[in-house]
Amino acid sequence: KELPPIINFTPKIYNADNQNWMISQSDDSYMYIANNKGLLTYNGAQWKLYKTPNETIMRSVKVIENRIYTGCYMNFGYWERNATGNLEYTSLSDALQIEMVEEEQIWEISQLDTWVLFQSLDRIYSYDTETKSLNIIESSKKIFTPTPINF
Numbered sequence: 001k002e003l004p005p006i007i008n009f010t011p012k013i014y015n016a017d018n019q020n021w022m023i024s025q026s027d028d029s030y031m032y033i034a035n036n037k038g039l040l041t042y043n044g045a046q047w048k049l050y051k052t053p054n055e056t057i058m059r060s061v062k063v064i065e066n067r068i069y070t071g072c073y074m075n076f077g078y079w080e081r082n083a084t085g086n087l088e089y090t091s092l093s094d095a096l097q098i099e100m101v102e103e104e105q106i107w108e109i110s111q112l113d114t115w116v117l118f119q120s121l122d123r124i125y126s127y128d129t130e131t132k133s134l135n136i137i138e139s140s141k142k143i144f145t146p147t148p149i150n151f
Contacts (some may be wrong), residue, residue: 004087010083016040019149025101034061034069039070039079039087051085062116069116071106076118076125092118092127096134119143 011018017036024032033040038051038058052058056073066081068087075089077091093100101122108119118125124137 009047014040014042014049016049018048021056021059022061023056024061025066026063026128032061032063034058034070034072034133035056039067040067041087050089053077053089053091057105059105059107060118061111062111064111069109069118071109071118071120073103073105074100076106076109092134093125098136 001120015111016038019036020033020040022034026032028045029072033041033042035049036057038055039061041048041050044135052070052072052075053072054075054126056075058070058072060071061068066080070077070079075091075093077089077093077095079087079089082088088120088148092098104120104122106118106120108117110119114128114130116128116129117136121142122139124139124143126135126137128134
C-alpha cells in the first residue's frame with residue numbers, strides 16, 4: 001500500500017501564527033484555517049491571511065455553501081469572495097447589534113437546515129440564513145469545548 005504524500009507547513013511558510021484552532025474545506029477544495037492571526041486560506045499552492053476585524057484570535061471556521069463562517073473573540077460572521085476573488089467580512093454580531101458576554105469567544109460553528117449555530121462557552125447564537133434573524137440560547141452551565149453540535 002502506498003501512503004499519500006505528507007507535506008508539513010511551518011508558520012514561516014504560511015505567514016501566520018503557529019496555533020491553528022479549526023479547519024474547514026470548501027467544495028472547490030480551498031482550505032480555511034482558524035489561526036491566532038486570523039483566517040488562513042490555502043488553494044493547494046498559495047497561502048493568504050485575512051486578519052480578524054478586531055485583530056483577535058480566530059477560534060472557529062465552517063464553510064457552508066459559498067460562505068466561510070468564522071468566530072473569534074467578541075465577534076462572529078462570515079466571509080464571501082468579491083469580484084476580484086478576495087474575501088470580504090460581514091460581522092453578524094455587529095450588524096445585529098448583539099451584546100456579547102464579557103470576554104466571549106465563539107468556539108464551534110454548525111449548520112442545521114437554514115440555521116447556522118455559533119457556540120460560545122455561555123450561549124448558542126442561532127442565525128437563520130433565510131430570514132436573517134437571530135435567536136440567542138442562554139445556558140445555565142458552561143458549554144465546554146470542544147463540544148461539537150451534531151445533528
